[in-house]
Amino acid sequence: MLMKNEPTERHTLAVLVDNEPGVLARVIGLFSGRGYNIDSLTVSETEHEKHLSRITIVTTGTPMVIEQIRNQLERLVPVHRVVDLTVHGATIERELAMVKVRGRGDHRVEALRLADAFRARVIDATTESFVFEITGRSDKIDQFVGLMLPLGLVEVSRTGVVAIGRGPEGMQGRAEGSAGLGS
């Protein structure tokens, strides 16, 4: 944006939204329309009775842009709450991936051995293939996928990042100051 020389940072935002038609389109449209980055996005209903969904977005930008993103998200009418987990420090981030590897002989043995070292589970197997399930931080998954590449990697399916703050506080308890909404 405007302060061109400022360094960019990577932030993980947790966004609580009404689970209504079009809400994801609103969020994504905001990012494309205003030229923000999406590095990862996950969404799922988290509280069925209250029709609430939680969206986790990993984005990069200058501090000013990150603040903008948070404010712009908060401006959307069906958005309840936006918490920048990164500024709250202690955050746990996880991703799940399914990794299909095809091979015989040594490659197959090596793949199994590495999977074991990464605590990946075998969730499907044939005489010439495995599907591994691995959970962890994104860089760990990147690393695992990299190792599988020469061993006959066929395809990867990843969930994208989900995140939560450490400690007893829930998202609702993390007062964020400038929120335009809230009671």
Add this chain to the structure above:
Amino acid sequence: MAKEMNGAEMVVQALMDQGVEVIFGYPGGAVLPIYDAIFQQEKIRHILVRHEQGAVHAAEGYARSTGKVGCVLVTSGPGATNAVTGLTDALMDSIPIVCLTGQVPTHLIGNDAFQECDTVGITRPCTKHNYLVKNVNDLSRVLHEAFYVAANGRPGPVVVDIPKDVQFATGAYAGPKNVQHKTYRPKLKGDIEKIKAAVELLAGAKRPVIYSGGGVINSGREAGHLLRELVALTGFPITSTLMGLGAFPAANPQWLGMLGMHGTYEANMTMHGCDVMLCVGARFDDRITGRLDAFSPGSKRIHIDIDPSSINKNVKVDIGIVGDCGHVLEDIIRLWRSSGAQVDKKALGAWWGQIDKWRARNSLAYRPSNEVIKPQYAIQRLYEATRDRDCYITTEVGQHQMWAAQFFRFEEPNRWMTSGGLGTMGYGLPAAVGVQLAHPKSLVIDIAGEASVLMTMQEMSTAVQYRLPIKIFILNNQYMGMVRQWQELLHGGRYSESYSHALPDFVKLAEAYHAVGIRCEKPGDLDRAIKEMIDVDKPVIFDCVVDQNENCFPMIPGGRAHNEMILGDSAGPEDMHVSDEGKIMV
């Protein structure tokens, strides 16, 4: 008790319960049930426009001149797409609009049915919020919620898309009582600690300025009074954006005129040189700031805005206060009084001395003529002829708009309706229709350019049909003047496609619409012709033939700072030089 009725009846009932008196619209297949319900009642007046864009602009004019929500009804497909320009305009200028669109029946949605379009998809980025109602039992709640969302917080347009089967279906109607949005609660009161800090910063200022915008007008009458009070209390100079004109009276000696790209020398220099800036309900738009890295280099800034996303968006501020302008101003004044805050009289006196020197440059001066009507002169005469009347001004977009902002003087809010954020040519005529409907006895004038006004000229039919005596005052320079000015400045005087060829004879055009046409070509005839225009109790098109080559000054060209503005009298070719970086600016 919830009453049973069909969806179309619910629409009409909800509008009545929301206090809607006028709705601007255009019928079509997908809204026929609603038109049928409108036919069978007498409380809500439907105004038939001639193009759906005009319906939204008319509703904007209505809303901006009354402070109420403007209401629009259009059909599916082309009706909805035609409304998009108006919706975007309302979003950019924060105008509360509820726009009802017809939709093909739910079972046909997604089938490329006749006159189907993805209305909620198309309007998602150009509305504050939108809804597709698939169940008649949701309809009344959604309608009331739409009014709530449009009017509360930072106002804006809301679309409610209603499939035709839902209009026919029967369901339970719920009244507007207690209908808010589930969670949307804009914050009105500002953070008191921040307000305290703001008062302290203001009291310590040596070279202060208040910069106010459309937010003060949106906040309501009281905010305008409070702004006056604060200015009187502090003795500070005040300038305003295009959108904010009228919130502070132009006759007041502390008023510096408009700031920004075509603002006065004193307003921009004061912004540039200030040490403390209080921004009230404005958003540091690029028309205001000029080159960002040179914007008001030595100042501490306080920003009041109801929309948190406006704060620290373009310009970093020292104190950002999220809240409604009226509420926050009230707290500032209260704390100022109770803390016994005193301004630095000596420093302020010196600051005013400097400002008076800038004022003495008389930056709005132009070379008068006895031969040809100068556009600035035309606005001045129009102002003089109407200043003692109950008058509302709308505009189109271009040089005439800027001259109107510079030379027409507003003493009250809600009297000035112009397309600021989107800059929509064709806004002024339909907006005038909406204003005149809200204020039947008042004088309503659209200050127009000959090119802009042709974009929505068909709304003259609307004006004539409903006997709305709007005055279309065209500054006819036979050019898209603002485009020509930029071409002169930036493109070596190559006037590519900016000449208004094959113009209609505006007098005959007026007559063709059964309105009155007046033409004036000589400065000496102007006063008499303007009087004639005002005296006719009919719509008038006034063809004011003005100097074709006049440029609008002062001007901060793209990529320049406030203290690098071009003044009219001194403008030579070397002043016109604009850097490559500046050229890419719009």
